[in-house]
Amino acid sequence: MQIEIIKRKTEELDELADKIEELGIKVIKGIPFSHDPLTHVACGDYVWSIPSGEIKKNQRTFIKLYQKWYSISLQLVDEYLNKEREIEFKDIYSDILDYLQPNGREYSTDKNLFIDKFLNKYDIQRGILLSIPDIIEVKEMKLRKLISADFVETELEEAELLFNHEFTRGAGALAGVALEKHLETMCQLNDVSYKPKATIDPLATELYRNNRLDITELKKVQHLASIRNKCDHPEEITKEEVKELIDGAKKFIINH
Incomplete structure (x- = not known):
């Protein structure tokens, strides 16, 4: 929800x-420009005139709109980007206003030079702002991955503990939960859709269909899923099978 709101806001600001x-x-x-040569001073011969009429009106409108854009954009930059990007964004502010409220002396009257300088600076600010939704998405992906990794690690540790204390069926069930959670996270991070409450086999199948697993990996995961299913139902299960499930889940998670 947050990422969609931020995307809409940055799109509005870019418009x-x-x-x-x-x-x-x-x-x-x-x-x-007015021509005002200074023979004894090493500076430009051209001076910006004071704007009037329609140009003055446009200048005031520009300043009003830019101040609005900058103030809102700065809040987003401050909230979601690092300090270096915030400083870079702020540093350009005075440059933009200087280009649109010029009062210095110039060597050239070629307006395209000044327009290019203005656009180059403003493009940097716009680019910084437009990077925010992608940065948020990357941060959320990292957070999901960290949370999932902590959960999976805990489940596998508990599975091994149960296995060492001869609670074979419970150990297999927990190893299956860890593998399932990891596959679910893989789907989320790779934008692979899956049905709610999907288990190991369907999750692995979707990853295979989206070229995130090869056929060998799929078959291996499906085999582990069949062992997990035996743990969840009153079927005969051996210690060797549960050990294979725990070790197989750990190996798959490490490699993916």
């Missing part, structure tokens, strides 16, 4: 950025 960019180009193109 606003398109308008800001278009308006910024108009403002830079519209502000005239």
Whole structure:
């Protein structure tokens, strides 16, 4: 749910950025230069004039929209990205305003040079903002993987403990739970759909259909699933089979 909300918000902000960019180009193109050479000073001969009329109106609208975009975007950058990205995002702020409120002396009157500088800076800010949904998704994937790994490790440790104390059937059941949870996490991390409450065999089959397991791996997991099923039902189960299930589950989880 959170990732979808953030995606929508960043998309809305990027649409606003398109308008800001278009308006910024108009403002830079519209502000005239005046020729004012200074013979004894090593600086440009051209001075930005003070905007008026429609250009002044566009400039004020630009500043208002950019301030809105920047303030909202900064909250997202501060919340979801690292400090380096936040600093980079903030550092560009004054550059953007300088390009749209110019008051210095220039060597050239080629407006395309200034437009390119403005766009290059703004593209960096926009890129930082648009990276947020992907960063959140990566963080969530890492968290799911960590939680799953902790759960699986605990289940396998308990399975081995039960096995060592001759609770064979319970040990096999726990090893099966660990393998099932790991397969479920693999599906989630690889965007493989599966039915609710799917067990080992169906999960492995979906992973195989989506090229996440080869046929040899699938058959091995299906064999382990058949042992797990024997543990869950009043069928005869041997210690050797349960040991194979525990060892097989551990090996598969380590390799995947």
